[in-house]
Amino acid sequence: MSQTPGDDRKTLVLTGASRGIGHATVKRFSREGWRVITCSRQEFADNCPWPAGPEDHIRVDLSDQEDVGYAISEIRRRLEANGSELHALVNNAAISPKAEAGARLDSIRTPMHVWRDVFQVNFFAPIMLARGLFKELAAARGSIVNVTSIVGSRVHPFAGTAYATSKAALNSLTREMAADFGPAGIRVNAIAPGEIETAILSPGTEKMIDDIPLRRLGQTAEVADVIYFLCSNQSSYVNGAELHINGGQHV
Numbered sequence: 001m002s003q004t005p006g007d008d009r010k011t012l013v014l015t016g017a018s019r020g021i022g023h024a025t026v027k028r029f030s031r032e033g034w035r036v037i038t039c040s041r042q043e044f045a046d047n048c049p050w051p052a053g054p055e056d057h058i059r060v061d062l063s064d065q066e067d068v069g070y071a072i073s074e075i076r077r078r079l080e081a082n083g084s085e086l087h088a089l090v091n092n093a094a095i096s097p098k099a100e101a102g103a104r105l106d107s108i109r110t111p112m113h114v115w116r117d118v119f120q121v122n123f124f125a126p127i128m129l130a131r132g133l134f135k136e137l138a139a140a141r142g143s144i145v146n147v148t149s150i151v152g153s154r155v156h157p158f159a160g161t162a163y164a165t166s167k168a169a170l171n172s173l174t175r176e177m178a179a180d181f182g183p184a185g186i187r188v189n190a191i192a193p194g195e196i197e198t199a200i201l202s203p204g205t206e207k208m209i210d211d212i213p214l215r216r217l218g219q220t221a222e223v224a225d226v227i228y229f230l231c232s233n234q235s236s237y238v239n240g241a242e243l244h245i246n247g248g249q250h251v
């Protein structure tokens with residue numbers, strides 16, 4: 001169901017909703033009665049498993065700055081129907097390029113154009129979206145959740161350097177934005193997943209289970225629950241935090 005005039009559902013804008021953690025997140029918020037505006041490169045799928053229409057999907061390539069600018073104006077236009085209020089923005093989409101045969105792209109071999117693409121999608125697009133939707137977020141005293149990663153704070157066997165540093169930067173950005181957006185009533189937090197069962201994982205991740213205190217991979221729904229918590233009033237005094245969702249892997 002799309003937004004209709006007089007519709008008083010809360011609204012979430014979510015990037016990267018087509019699979020993995022984003023997919024679980026849109027299902028979680030829909031279940032709670034939220035309208036979810038999804039953003040990714042793919043077209044809206046008619047067999048979408050949650051109650052949405054193409055009006056609630058925006059096709060955008062976050063690696064293209066101009067396209068992000070267009071998407072922001074399109075989101076703002078679609079929010080007009082409910083008084084231009086946005087209750088949550090979840091910056092979830094990310095890319096993690098690999099070398100041949102899935103090997104880690106290190107700081108010596110990563111081509112500069114790859115590095116720039118990774119930072120555009122994983123770091124600059126979240127800044128652009130947050131700033132571009134500031135007015136709507138402030139109107140609803142909304143919440144921003146940036147999806148970072150455990151690899152932002154340690155070298156990982158599979159995750160590349162560009163990806164890791166983009167996530168570290170996104171965590172710093174979360175702190176800065178929490179300070180800058182807080183006076184407008186907007187909370188800004190991050191979640192840092194560990195090894196979650198999705199397509200982004202490299203073969204061999206199963207071997208890391210022995211180093212995870214809970215001795216298992218995480219599920220996308222477990223991540224979506226924490227994102228939902230951070231966008232709800234249950235976390236009304238949580239601001240500038242990065243929550244670990246990793247079964248204790250960081251200890």
Ligand SMILES: NC(=O)c1ccc[n+]([C@@H]2O[C@H](COP(=O)([O-])OP(=O)(O)OC[C@H]3O[C@@H](n4cnc5c(N)ncnc54)[C@H](OP(=O)(O)O)[C@@H]3O)[C@@H](O)[C@H]2O)c1
Binds near residue numbers: 062091193198200
């Ligand atoms: N899985 C894990 O274990 C893990 C661990 C730590 C952190 N994370 C983080 O969690 C988030 C989600 O991860 P995931 O595993 O669910 O990822 P995923 O399965 O690879 O999904 C990535 C999503 O981002 C979208 N996307 C990618 N490039 C895009 C672009 N240029 N423009 C617009 N959308 C784009 C994709 O949709 P389209 O292909 O349709 O564009 C897709 O919906 C990411 O930020 C990731 O870094 C994941």
